[in-house]
Amino acid sequence: MRIIGLRHLVPLMLLPLVFSVTANEDYQAAKWDPIHFQPAIDSATNEQCLECHLEILIRKPLKTSPAGVKRSDTEAWYQTLNSYAGEQESFHYRHLQSQLARQVMNLQCNFCHRGSDPREEAPASHADNQDDSGYNLRKMVDVEKTCLRCHGQYDYKVMNLPGPWHETRDMFNDSCTLCHQTIRTNRHKVSYLHPGNIEYLGNKDADVCYGCHGGRSWYQTSFPYPRNSWPGISDTIPEWAKDRPTQSEARYRLDTSADN
Secondary structure, eight states, rough: OOOTTTGGGGGGGGHHHHHHTTTOOOOHHHHOOOGGTGGGGGOOOOHHHHHTTTTHHHHHOOOOOSSSOOOOOOOOOOOSSSSSOOSOOOOOHHHHHHHHHHBBBOOOOOOOOOOOOSSSSSSTTTTTTOOOOOOOBBBBSSSTTHHHHHOOOTTTTTTTTTSSHHHHHHGTTTHHHHTTTTSSOOOOOBBBBOOHHHHHHHOOOHHHHIIIEEEEESSSSSSOOOOOOTOOSSSSSGGGGSSSSSOOOOOOOSSSSOOO
C-alpha cells in the first residue's frame, strides 16, 4: 500500500514536496522507519517530519460547522485573550506558525511527539517495550509532560493570592511583573521558548503571561514548574516546593538567557 491516504487534503502543487521522500516507499516500511522511534526521533527536525505530515499545517478549520454556524460568527476559546491575533486556525498551526507561536514559542515536532509504537502505546506490552519508555496508554503524546506546561490551571493558592487572575488582576495594575520583577526572576530559559520575547511582551501585556499560566487551561491541575534559584531567594523552602526540581530539565536547559 502506498502513502496516498492524505493526498486529497493537500493542494496538487504541494504533492511533490509532501511525498518526495515516501512516494516509492512501502507504507509499512515508512511506519516502522527509525525516525519514529528513540533515539532517532530526538534529532528529527521539523522539516523531516513535515515531509510526510505537512497537512497538519495547511488544513484549515471549517468555514461553516455541520450545524450551519459560521466560523466568522464565533469566538474560539484561544481567541479570548489579547495575545492571540487573527482568525481561527488549526491546532498545529497555532503552535508552530501563528504570530504568537513565532514570537514566544520555539516548539519542535519532537517536543510533543517523543516516539510512537504502532503496536500499542503502553509500556510492558511486548518484549522490546518492557521499561517505561515514555509512552502513555494509547496516547500519541504524554500530555502531562508537554501540554500541561502551558495549559494548566493558574496556581494562585501557591502564590498566596486572594483569587484567580481574572478576578484580581486590577489589584496588581494588570501587571504580572509588578511582583515578578523580584520574585522568580530566573524563568523561561528553556529551548522550547523565546525567553527574551516573553519578558518583553509580558511587560507590555499581562495576557502574554496569563495565556500560558491559566488563561488557556485545559486541565484541572497545574504544571509543577522547577524552582530555579533567583537572586534574593529565601533559604526557607515552602512546603509546596519541597518536591519540586531546582533546575529545568537538562535537555531543554539553555546555557544563556539570551533569546534567539
